Amino acid sequence: MAALSEYHAQRNSLIDADLSLRREYRNLHSRSSKELEADKIMRDIRALEAKTVWTADYPSIPHPFPGMEFLTGKSIIMKTKVFEILSKMPKGALLHAHLDATVDIDFLLQLALKQPGIHIRLHKPLSKSNLSTNLPEFRILPQEQYSQVKSISDPTYSLQTWVSLVNARNFFSQELGGMEGFDKWLIGTMTINPSEAYGTYNTLAKIWDKFGTVFQTSTNLFHIEPIFVEYVRQFFRSMIADGISYVEARINFTPKLMYGADGQLNVPHRTWLQIFERVMNEIREEMKQQSRGDDFIGARIIYSVVRSATPEELVWYLEDCITLKKEYPHLVAGFDLVGPENVLNPLIYYAEQLLRFQERQKEESLDIPFIFHAGETTGDGTEADSNLYDAILLGTKRIGHGYSLHRHPKLVEECRQKGIAVEVCPISNEILRLTSSMPMHPLPALLNYGVPVALCSDDPAVFGSMGLTYDFFQVFVASEITGLSTLGALARDSIEFSTLEKAEKERALGVFERRWSEFVEYIVVEYGAK
Numbered sequence: 001m002a003a004l005s006e007y008h009a010q011r012n013s014l015i016d017a018d019l020s021l022r023r024e025y026r027n028l029h030s031r032s033s034k035e036l037e038a039d040k041i042m043r044d045i046r047a048l049e050a051k052t053v054w055t056a057d058y059p060s061i062p063h064p065f066p067g068m069e070f071l072t073g074k075s076i077i078m079k080t081k082v083f084e085i086l087s088k089m090p091k092g093a094l095l096h097a098h099l100d101a102t103v104d105i106d107f108l109l110q111l112a113l114k115q116p117g118i119h120i121r122l123h124k125p126l127s128k129s130n131l132s133t134n135l136p137e138f139r140i141l142p143q144e145q146y147s148q149v150k151s152i153s154d155p156t157y158s159l160q161t162w163v164s165l166v167n168a169r170n171f172f173s174q175e176l177g178g179m180e181g182f183d184k185w186l187i188g189t190m191t192i193n194p195s196e197a198y199g200t201y202n203t204l205a206k207i208w209d210k211f212g213t214v215f216q217t218s219t220n221l222f223h224i225e226p227i228f229v230e231y232v233r234q235f236f237r238s239m240i241a242d243g244i245s246y247v248e249a250r251i252n253f254t255p256k257l258m259y260g261a262d263g264q265l266n267v268p269h270r271t272w273l274q275i276f277e278r279v280m281n282e283i284r285e286e287m288k289q290q291s292r293g294d295d296f297i298g299a300r301i302i303y304s305v306v307r308s309a310t311p312e313e314l315v316w317y318l319e320d321c322i323t324l325k326k327e328y329p330h331l332v333a334g335f336d337l338v339g340p341e342n343v344l345n346p347l348i349y350y351a352e353q354l355l356r357f358q359e360r361q362k363e364e365s366l367d368i369p370f371i372f373h374a375g376e377t378t379g380d381g382t383e384a385d386s387n388l389y390d391a392i393l394l395g396t397k398r399i400g401h402g403y404s405l406h407r408h409p410k411l412v413e414e415c416r417q418k419g420i421a422v423e424v425c426p427i428s429n430e431i432l433r434l435t436s437s438m439p440m441h442p443l444p445a446l447l448n449y450g451v452p453v454a455l456c457s458d459d460p461a462v463f464g465s466m467g468l469t470y471d472f473f474q475v476f477v478a479s480e481i482t483g484l485s486t487l488g489a490l491a492r493d494s495i496e497f498s499t500l501e502k503a504e505k506e507r508a509l510g511v512f513e514r515r516w517s518e519f520v521e522y523i524v525v526e527y528g529a530k
């Protein structure tokens with residue numbers, strides 16, 4: 001028996017030693033007793049809901065489990081107390097989101113319908129069977145070109161003819177569902193649904209085919225100045241409503257111009273930045289009026305280009321980025337290349353231009369950090385995976401996704417030592433089929449090996465995962481170890497590893513700590529033993 005008790009003692013000490021290195025417990029000493037109490041409450045609710053909410057069969061969701069496929073499980077997630085509580089959590093900063101995929105598609109459609117001049121056309125005849133793959137094209141036309149054609153679904157519709165969006169909707173065939181069917185069709189072309197992610201396009205390569213068409217379709221609505229203005233406003237408002245207090249949004253600058261309200265393609269990048277800044281200031285003012293000035297620290301832009309550009313084209317964009325940085329130093333936070341890493345050009349393809357960009361910054365006394373997408377892949381040793389080497393060698397400030405990073409011991413060490421944070425996008429990774437569910441996601445490996453991590457939503461409009469609550473939810477329910485303190489650590493990292501200047505960062509962290517204490521207090525008061 002002495003041997004067994006000895007064994008238990010050794011076992012306990014091994015578990016303690018292991019846990020103490022895990023992110024959840026690393027700062028155990030600095031957690032308040034209130035936070036420990038709130039943490040216990042959250043764990044109890046999670047355990048209870050795992051046995052109740054997540055074991056019940058639902059008519060259309062036969063085998064639910066915590067951390068399951070988001071698009072299938074979303075309706076259950078929204079019923080949980082854990083979700084309700086996390087929706088009140090202060091989230092810190094949102095460091096990885098593609099601006100053109102951040103506002104509810106329903107809202108975007110409402111904006112488009114209110115805007116005179118927006119037209120739609122088709123390149124193939126519409127039928128019940130091809131609704132989901134028949135992609136519409138949108139354009140704002142100059143007034144003299146407004147169309148009198150009434151319907152795009154009528155058999156007499158002549159392909160490629162513009163129809164005003166309002167007419168196309170009002171006269172949408174009853175057989176295809178009338179106005180409701182019209183909205184459903186358009187929303188379907190700009191989002192991913194469960195049968196697409198988990199059926200038709202159930203691999204990373206296949207889902208990118210669908211994902212690509214989503215951007216192809218929505219881009220034409222997004223790149224219209226009067227819509228862009230209201231889109232940016234809604235982006236800020238909805239992020240703030242979810243407890244996000246600062247954002248670094250990736251804007252894809254690949255198109256050199258967007259359309260103006262006059263239907264001309266004449267709005268340059270400079271104006272995009274001016275709009276972003278103006279709306280940001282208006283939102284700041286709006287928040288101050290509501291005595292919530294601290295809830296919105298501000299926003300910056302990560303200048304992004306699609307990685308299909310030729311090296312010569314990239315040079316143009318890099319110079320454009322430098323020009324904009326000089327004029328709006330406080331707005332331009334960094335530079336990135338976007339698009340499918342498995343399909344388009346790897347970083348090494350642009351090494352010469354990217355190194356030259358660093359030289360140019362020295363010449364101009366500027367600092368535009370790289371904040372590269374890298375390793376958004378399940379591949380091991382592929383080009384997308386090898387982007388991690390180049391991202392780190394080129395001095396990336398953070399890594400977007402870094403999904404394959406945990407397999408590279410040297411790179412994990414580099415990230416830890418150099419303080420390179422990883423922007424982890426759990427729901428995006430699952431819907432884009434890198435992982436089949438959250439319990440299989442490598443996030444805990446990164447966190448527990450000491451890599452800083454900021455949780456991010458990537459393309460919430462496409463995934464229907466607005467804000468950050470859904471991503472925090474998926475992380476929280478996918479592990480027995482992860483508790484409130486890990487969630488807090490992720491939120492703090494998002495501020496700590498942002499590009500905010502020292503003083504702004506301190507303010508943001510100070511505000512966060514105040515909001516975090518209020519959140520902890522709320523959990524204890526609302527859900528603690530009464």
Ligand SMILES: O=c1[nH]cnc2c1ncn2[C@@H]1O[C@H](CO)[C@@H](O)[C@H]1O
Pocket residue numbers: 098099100212215250251252306338339340341373376428458459
């Ligand atoms: O998860 C992602 N990885 C890489 N590129 C992405 C991801 N999500 C969106 N984009 C890219 O960003 C641009 C729109 O701003 C699109 O080119 C889209 O492909």
